[in-house]
Amino acid sequence: MKKKFSEKLNDFLMKDEAFILLIMGAAAAIFTGTFLYIKFGTGAFNDVSIVAMLKEGLDGGSYSAAAGFAAGFLIARILEGPLVGILDIGGSLMTGVGIGIPALLLSMNIQFPFDNFLFALGTGAVIGLILGIIIIAIRKFVPKGVAVGGTSIMMGAGNATGRYLGPLIIIAATQFNVYAGLGALIGAAVFYKLEKEITGGAILGAMILGAIFL
Secondary structure, eight states: OOOOHHHHHHHHHHHHHHHHHHHHHHHHHHHHHEEEEEEHHHOOOOHOOOHHHHHHHHHHSSSHHHHHHHHHHHHHHHHHHHHHSSOIIIIIIIIIIIIIIHHHHHHHTTOOSSSSHHHHHHOOOHHHHHHHHHHHHHHHHHHHTTTOTTTHHHHHHHHHHHHHHHHHHHHHHHHHHHHHHHHHHHHHHHHHHHHSOOOHHHHHHHHHHHHHHH
């Protein structure tokens, strides 16, 4: 009896090759988003505070902050993913591939990945291929049943620090536009009253009032 298409697709998605292809696609999109940000000032897939590190390098020529912070995240997440079976896309791809690797390349004056859209897309795909192979290789060598201590702390670090981004977003929105800043402040206050993370409220508030009065 022939398998249904959905069953064949599910079987394929469970293979290591499918994981590598998915990582390649995600890395290509994220790296190209950074290319768009460098060229046109918009498109980066990341938090405001992390993109600000890259912008500091673009404006001042020093990429040490972005490269050190984001590349460190990338290395940590690559080691974490195979051990716990969860790959943090925010830390490994959005921060590492989207900010860390571009900052490293630019600090070494390697410009060709940012020359055009296709170069950026291809560079991101190659980076994703390398990362996918590394992650699968690490997973192959980790004995089954090995308990990995400390990963819960590592996995929770991003969420814990994210709570303090609210005030930074309010400041950034105020610097951009007074109405966006007011919206961020109102949104943060509403979310605080609802006992939600104020970061989300600040972003939504800034977007709404900023779009209305821009």
